[in-house]
Amino acid sequence: MNTTIRIKLSLMMFLEFFIWGAWFVTLGTFLGNNLKASGSETAAVFSTQSWGAIIAPFIIGLIADRYFNAEKILGILHIAGAFLMYQMYQSTDIGLFYIYVLSYMVLYMPTLALVNSVAFNQMKDPEKEFANIRVWGTIGWILAGLAISFLFHWDSAEAVSTGLLKNTFLLAGIAALALGLLSFTLPKTPPKVSEEKIKIGDIIGLDALKLLKDKNFLIFFISSILICIPLAFYYQNAHPFLTAAGVENPTGKMAIGQISEALFLLFIPVFFARFGFKKTILVGMIAWAVRYVLFAYGNGGDLSFMLITGIALHGICYDFFFVSGQIYTNSKAGEKYKSAAQGLITLATYGIGMLIGFAVAGWITDNYKTVEGAINWLMVWIIPAGIAFAVFLIFALLFKDKNKLANEI
Template structure:
């Protein structure tokens, strides 16, 4: 079995075991459990909370003491074990700690999987720039396929074209574990997470590099020296806007499936494919990601980093606005277009932002600076977005147990528009094509 194929399997399963439940946990909490937006927001915020500290801690462990592939495998096995307990939890406060435990194990594996792939490819004389992207794209494909399987096997109303098969397998899994069929998503993720954990022990060894000196300060080991970037007004402005936009990055992952599922409460939409195949619809967003990644070099070269980030922000306005006015019949095109726009909204900011950090920071703290950027977006931003959105939805957009999805999405769109306008006005950055060309090569 070739090295690239083995890494492709790792990448596929890495995101498969996340995609099986990430998009649908909102529907699980709202419709299956009847919990509030604030309760769900707290649960979902564990993704951001764990991203604040676990990648740095596991990075130090892998750099100094334990083979990266072994640490990766241990984390996935524990992640899978914890997920098996999720369907047994009937209290939102308890589930908060269970999901937090799962995220403590899972979130650092995202960066670890990249490190493992880079290490193995380099040791086997592969070109990382050329050979890693085709491997990584299978992670997105794994996420998509996991979403489809969840829609088929973890729903009492799977799409009509596969209904009998889906219900048959779904009920079998539910009977085996003695849980409702909608809990199958967690068992699917747990089973394959443990398989991935065991599989990782068969990968080529990635021993500690010990690049961090033994006498380095704790701040240096944790990458905290990158915080001095806040003394630079331009970088501070960029990181502040990264936080604000980070608050919006996971909102459609949090609420998208629930939004489509709630159309089923309206008689004229109840039997539409948008309701029965809602996870298939949402997966268009991930498919779009794989396509827009390929367009990024063109946009960066043509428009520059700042404009590409602005395009991303206005794409978020469209993403939310189209959801606000879409419906499963004559407004279906808006829902589909919103999912297509997602790829541009998500990828353009993450990648152009990463390139901005790469081209404007000192090489001595560049890795730490990248970690700081990710912490502001996927850590602090995602945490605040999850917590605050749940509270706001409960307070202003939930009436008699029903959510006012039109105004929820519309308010998210207005928020994104304000961020985009302020970013355009206050963030100053000159387009230097040579910087983009240097990174690309």
């Protein structure tokens, strides 16, 4: 690959995930402290990610893949996203903020597929080349968190109380504008010209429903939806919890989770080869329960190491379940249904599962408060720990690992 193109693609990935990490991590704290949002209102805002994930395949399948170059629509979406970020930065009303963030997520979520499309189009051997490009996305997310905590100090107690946390939207908006402009200089990625009639079922992966006839895949599919319930608790409540616990530089410390994610990604082939799919995914499931128990009983003082350990478990929680699940889905689908199957799993997890999860997390937050209105964090974390452990037991008892996937890695 041409060095100039490699640099542009790496910068594209860096900015793509820098944008997300710059505002999404601190969103829960901003909503509760600055917009005085309730648990259910916070859940509704976080659920926009799921609605964006549900709508994204239609934007890609009906528009981007058929009529426009991927790099051009990527640029348009990010420039429009920069405008919406500025509106979110200025918002003081939760109702208006929700409209802006929903509009933003509908535009942003399709770009996750578009950046992959642009990158893959320039690669002769994606299996070897993609990881070296994609890792810059993880670096972007990490640096966004470190900048917020250690450079700008927007997540300090004083900054949060004086409203400086809203600057994260301004930072994300500037990065979005930069990526929008950069996109028009990226290598041309023309649409996939096809004369075939568009089928809605193909776009959202409904053809892959045939895989659910396999009992093991059905159990995995249901477990994927259920495990997203405790996952939503982390996205929605982790930053507000760390802030309330008095943890200094919470945004920067949450970046430990992304560092962990990058490191544990390297261990997945080893676990598959030695232990097989079932044991690997069970480790991911039990890690969710363990991390939430650590959150429930840790604090920002003498037991702060429990909170940091819980954050560091993110790599096992995410990689061992979601990445392993993607590999398993790919192996079960066969050539005909590979794309459809991945689309179906994405719809089930980031769509259905996360929607349910955010709603449950919001309800729990609203219903477990002290008389003074403070959140009972013990219950907020013990409940998702119990849910994760229940999913662990269901999968352990019902899933039969008949076909080892070790040889397929």
